[in-house]
Amino acid sequence: MADAKFLEEQAAMLSPSIDKMLTMMGAARDAFNRHSRASLEEVQKLAKAVSEDTRVVSSQLKVLSDKKPDPERAGLIRLASVTSRVAVIGDHIGGLAQPIEKKIKDAVLFSDKAVIQTNYLFDQHSGMIRSVLDIVKTDNNFLKKYVQEEARKLVQACADFATEHEERLIEGLCLPQAAPIFLAILDRFRLMGEHEMEVAGLLAK
Numbered sequence: 108m109a110d111a112k113f114l115e116e117q118a119a120m121l122s123p124s125i126d127k128m129l130t131m132m133g134a135a136r137d138a139f140n141r142h143s144r145a146s147l148e149e150v151q152k153l154a155k156a157v158s159e160d161t162r163v164v165s166s167q168l169k170v171l172s173d174k175k176p177d178p179e180r181a182g183l184i185r186l187a188s189v190t191s192r193v194a195v196i197g198d199h200i201g202g203l204a205q206p207i208e209k210k211i212k213d214a215v216l217f218s219d220k221a222v223i224q225t226n227y228l229f230d231q232h233s234g235m236i237r238s239v240l241d242i243v244k245t246d247n248n249f250l251k252k253y254v255q256e257e258a259r260k261l262v263q264a265c266a267d268f269a270t271e272h273e274e275r276l277i278e279g280l281c282l283p284q285a286a287p288i289f290l291a292i293l294d295r296f297r298l299m300g301e302h303e304m305e306v307a308g309l310l311a312k
Contacts, residue, residue: 118244154201161194206291258303265297
């Protein structure tokens with residue numbers, strides 16, 4: 108277990124990016140559900156901010172790791188790896204803007220099931236992102252295992268939802284123009300899940 112003060116210092120570096128990512132998720136969800144162009148613009152703006160934040164943190168960690176004793180240096184190097192993956196997750200949240208923009212532009216309606224599944228993924232991934240910061244703060248082994256397992260389940264859920272969507276399409280329960288949009292959204296969520304698993308794995312080392 109790492110020193111509590113050191114864990115807090117690490118969490119403080121990552122916290123601003125995590126906060127922005129959670130706001131991005133909320134804005135993306137609002138854009139998806141309400142066809143809000145203002146929320147869509149917020150997603151795109153925050154995506155750039157997260158990219159810049161994580162770039163700055165990575166640079167700071169590189170400088171700090173050269174000045175710290177070995178135990179802390181290892182923790183900082185690990186945090187740098189986590190930060191790079193958090194940046195990728197941020198990119199994929201920002202990437203939701205593209206299919207959602209298509210949904211808004213063409214006024215595409217999703218089936219009730221697809222709407223429920225998409226909102227489920229918004230909720231669950233928001234929880235995963237919060238948990239990443241909690242792991243950095245606490246170094247809790249139970250939480251590390253929980254995030255790894257739940258992220259794995261979310262990746263599988265994306266595959267299952269895609270299969271179910273194809274079945275609804277065949278049955279005529281979904282509009283054909285909704286298919287590529289929904290599948291693009293699922294793919295972004297799947298990639299988020301894969302990187303969340305990687306983050307939890309790095310923090311478990």
